[in-house]
Amino acid sequence: MKVGKKYYRTIWEDENNPGTIQIIDQRWLPHKFIIENLTTVDGIVDSIREMHVRGAPLIGITAAYGVYLSKKEKKRNGLGINFIFESADKLKSTRPTAKNLFWAIDEILSSINNNDNIDNIIQILQTKTQDMADKDVADCRTIGEHGFKIINDISNSKSPEQVNILTHCNAGWLATVDYGTALAPIYVAHEKGIKLHVWVDETRPRNQGAKLTAWELAEQGIPHTVIVDNAGGHIMQKGMVDLVIVGSDRTAPNGDVANKIGTYLKALSAYDNNIPFYVALPSSTIDWEIETGEDIPIEERNPDEVIFVDGLYNNEVVSILVPPEQSPALNYAFDVTPANLVTGLITERGICKATKECIAELFPDKIKK
Amino acid sequence: MKVGKKYYRTIWEDENNPGTIQIIDQRWLPHKFIIENLTTVDGIVDSIREMHVRGAPLIGITAAYGVYLSKKEKKRNGLGINFIFESADKLKSTRPTAKNLFWAIDEILSSINNNDNIDNIIQILQTKTQDMADKDVADCRTIGEHGFKIINDISNSKSPEQVNILTHCNAGWLATVDYGTALAPIYVAHEKGIKLHVWVDETRPRNQGAKLTAWELAEQGIPHTVIVDNAGGHIMQKGMVDLVIVGSDRTAPNGDVANKIGTYLKALSAYDNNIPFYVALPSSTIDWEIETGEDIPIEERNPDEVIFVDGLYNNEVVSILVPPEQSPALNYAFDVTPANLVTGLITERGICKATKECIAELFPDKIKK
Numbered sequence: 176m177k178v179g180k181k182y183y184r185t186i187w188e189d190e191n192n193p194g195t196i197q198i199i200d201q202r203w204l205p206h207k208f209i210i211e212n213l214t215t216v217d218g219i220v221d222s223i224r225e226m227h228v229r230g231a232p233l234i235g236i237t238a239a240y241g242v243y244l245s246k247k248e249k250k251r252n253g254l255g256i257n258f259i260f261e262s263a264d265k266l267k268s269t270r271p272t273a274k275n276l277f278w279a280i281d282e283i284l285s286s287i288n289n290n291d292n293i294d295n296i297i298q299i300l301q302t303k304t305q306d307m308a309d310k311d312v313a314d315c316r317t318i319g320e321h322g323f324k325i326i327n328d329i330s331n332s333k334s335p336e337q338v339n340i341l342t343h344c345n346a347g348w349l350a351t352v353d354y355g356t357a358l359a360p361i362y363v364a365h366e367k368g369i370k371l372h373v374w375v376d377e378t379r380p381r382n383q384g385a386k387l388t389a390w391e392l393a394e395q396g397i398p399h400t401v402i403v404d405n406a407g408g409h410i411m412q413k414g415m416v417d418l419v420i421v422g423s424d425r426t427a428p429n430g431d432v433a434n435k436i437g438t439y440l441k442a443l444s445a446y447d448n449n450i451p452f453y454v455a456l457p458s459s460t461i462d463w464e465i466e467t468g469e470d471i472p473i474e475e476r477n478p479d480e481v482i483f484v485d486g487l488y489n490n491e492v493v494s495i496l497v498p499p500e501q502s503p504a505l506n507y508a509f510d511v512t513p514a515n516l517v518t519g520l521i522t523e524r525g526i527c528k529a530t531k532e533c534i535a536e537l538f539p540d541k542i543k544k
Numbered sequence: 545m546k547v548g549k550k551y552y553r554t555i556w557e558d559e560n561n562p563g564t565i566q567i568i569d570q571r572w573l574p575h576k577f578i579i580e581n582l583t584t585v586d587g588i589v590d591s592i593r594e595m596h597v598r599g600a601p602l603i604g605i606t607a608a609y610g611v612y613l614s615k616k617e618k619k620r621n622g623l624g625i626n627f628i629f630e631s632a633d634k635l636k637s638t639r640p641t642a643k644n645l646f647w648a649i650d651e652i653l654s655s656i657n658n659n660d661n662i663d664n665i666i667q668i669l670q671t672k673t674q675d676m677a678d679k680d681v682a683d684c685r686t687i688g689e690h691g692f693k694i695i696n697d698i699s700n701s702k703s704p705e706q707v708n709i710l711t712h713c714n715a716g717w718l719a720t721v722d723y724g725t726a727l728a729p730i731y732v733a734h735e736k737g738i739k740l741h742v743w744v745d746e747t748r749p750r751n752q753g754a755k756l757t758a759w760e761l762a763e764q765g766i767p768h769t770v771i772v773d774n775a776g777g778h779i780m781q782k783g784m785v786d787l788v789i790v791g792s793d794r795t796a797p798n799g800d801v802a803n804k805i806g807t808y809l810k811a812l813s814a815y816d817n818n819i820p821f822y823v824a825l826p827s828s829t830i831d832w833e834i835e836t837g838e839d840i841p842i843e844e845r846n847p848d849e850v851i852f853v854d855g856l857y858n859n860e861v862v863s864i865l866v867p868p869e870q871s872p873a874l875n876y877a878f879d880v881t882p883a884n885l886v887t888g889l890i891t892e893r894g895i896c897k898a899t900k901e902c903i904a905e906l907f908p909d910k911i912k913k
Contacts, residue, residue: 205867205868206865375867375871377748377850377866377867378774379746379748379772379773379774380772380774382866382867385866385867385871386866386867386868389867389868389871390867390868390871392871393868393870393871399871399872400871400872400873400874401850401851401867401871401872401873401874402850402873402874402875403748403749403773403805403806403850403875404748404772404773404774404806405747405748405749405773405804405805405806405809405879406805406806406874406875406876406879407809408806408808408809408812408879409805409808409842409876409878409879409880410874410876412808412879412880435774436772436774436775436778437772437773437774437775437777439777439778439781439813440774440776440777440809440810440812440813441809443777443809443812443813443816444808444809444812447812473778481746481770481771481772482770483855484853484855484864484866485864485866486852486853486864486865486866487864487865487866488857488862488863488864488865493857493862493864494857495853495854495855495856495857495862495864496575496855496856496857497746497751497754497755497853497854497855497856498574498744498746498751498754498755498758498759498770499574499755499758499759499762501762502744502754502758502759502761502762502768502769502770503768503769503770504769504770504771505769505770505771505775505779506771506772506775507775507778507779509778510774510775510777510778510781511778511781
């Protein structure tokens with residue numbers, strides 16, 4: 176998408192320096208736009224763990240670039256054959272919940288034969304990462320087209336009034352390579368001239384809604400309003416929300432959805448107020464090995480993310496302490512929304528109900544027998 | 545309650561300077577403990593509107609002190625008879641949702657006869673404010689005793705394991721003159737040796753949970769953990785919460801409860817997970833003139849409270865900007881939890897179901913025929 180007047184993806188290989196992967200370091204947004212260069216596996220590992228990049232699809236693609244860099248690094252430093260497998264394990268250990276991480280690493284490893292010539296392997300990996308990134312963009316665009324229909328139907332039913340959509344966290348282009356998942360339908364609808372307005376949950380503790388989603392929408396000129404996570408229930412009760420769309424970090428084949436902590440509370444409230452609640456996701460997010468959301472590991476992150484808040488002060492990004500110094504905190508990063516609260520899943524293959532049967536119908540080639 | 549080793553209320557008249565009302569300026573907690581002196585109605589008005597004091601019961605008592613000060617000011621400056629009524633109107637206009645504000649002002653105005661000698665009136669008002677403050681303390685203590693039974697029953701059923709209680713916002717002693725409402729049962733249970741632990745919702749946008757509830761509990765030595773508002777659903781799903789207790793800013797006679805924004809989401813989640821959800825309130829919070837929660841006006845506050853976050857940086861309390869500067873925000877201060885999600889109301893007269901019939905049974909003298 177555009178940042179100012181220039182077009183960006185969230186991750187790319189520097190065309191003048193092959194082997195240098197460039198990312199938008201999202202920790203500084205919206206206050207500073209910083210491009211970071213990554214040339215080693217450890218750099219990629221840090222960028223995922225410390226959330227320079229985040230969002231399940233982008234985590235996956237970044238990890239794929241990590242595998243590619245591991246081969247470059249192996250060659251550069253004359254490392255042993257195990258380096259690529261150790262690197263893959265290290266990349267897999269960065270974050271536990273996002274399914275795309277494991278999917279992308281396995282996908283890229285399966286594309287190579289380690290007995291092949293290393294230059295050939297590097298060439299294959301370079302092409303494969305590029306293809307995976309391109310496919311992510313195409314899938315997100317397709318998710319956008321499918322999801323657009325839902326927004327369009329609502330718009331038709333209440334035109335000339337605007338469609339009010341609530342989203343939680345950031346499942347925008349910054350969470351993918353481009354377009355986004357939950358925000359893709361919004362971008363398509365906006366392109367097609369639908370009158371809409373987005374309620375942006377700030378999304379504590381890391382405020383990806385207030386920082387990233389609000390920034391994305393502002394850059395694309397889409398009307399939006401930041402609200403605290405607590406406010407969603409009240410505005411749903413008041414009829415101020417027509418539709419909820421969120422992303423997913425891991426989806427069970429029965430339709431249970433792991434997503435940013437707090438998603439479940441919004442789903443409960445949407446259900447209580449008869450508001451459609453959709454989850455947009457590329458199928459790489461679906462974990463075909465599990466049965467229900469109960470099987471999804473939920474990441475517990477550093478409590479400092481709860482205790483300290485980052486923001487702009489005197490033109491510098493600083494971190495401030497909110498509770499008393501002696502008070503402990505707990506920081507689960509995700510929760511699981513049970514399928515019965517989900518109206519439907521918007522995937523690159525189309526929209527389906529959040530049930531085992533409907534998911535199996537859309538993905539007969541993936542479902543575990 | 546105790547702050548360090550010294551006992552405090554949240555508001556009192558300086559015994560060495562009659563006519564000087566002293567409050568804990570809660571905007572600086574937990575980082576700084578600052579006592580503010582108030583000697584004029586305008587000072588009281590500001591202290592309520594700008595939330596130096598907050599919490600429905602404390603707002604009420606502070607406004608009562610405001611009426612008392614208006615008479616002192618009238619005498620000091622030789623002002624006309626209207627000054628006291630204008631002051632009452634000004635005090636009533638500070639915040640729209642907390643019922644106790646209107647109740648306390650009407651209650652104290654009804655105690656005086658304006659044809660009486662002004663020194664007599666001042667004397668009467670001084671005694672009356674003191675009595676109202678003392679009654680608030682006694683009522684809160686009684687609420688604590690009633691609520692204790694609920695905690696004790698849970699403790700008996702799961703002993704020797706601790707009872708895990710979730711609370712939203714601050715309905716502790718800082719929200720009242722002393723003891724608190726939602727926290728009063730916790731203080732009583734702690735005194736009586738019940739093993740308990742409190743989940744403290746940070747309570748955006750003003751973080752009264754992270755700042756005030758955590759500080760109160762830390763000062764009293766009660767085990768607690770700060771969580772983001774988004775986390776409550778997940779920990780309820782995981783069986784980590786035995787009981788929810790919150791306060792109320794205004795309660796309808798049918799059992800609908802207006803409380804800090806986000807309360808409704810926690811009630812939904814408690815209901816979905818079969819966790820008892822209690823609301824602790826002095827009956828001065830009940831609005832006998834309305835029928836349901838739909839009739840409760842919901843305060844909309846300055847969006848800057850969403851956009852800027854206060855906390856400690858380099859030993860100073862500073863305010864940082866979180867979202868992009870150009871993104872608008874919306875800031876509703878309260879929401880309404882429908883009675884069907886409320887397990888019971890803990891009042892100074894005892895515990896009742898959140899139904900019209902049970903409330904009427906407990907308050908036959910108050911209910912509008």
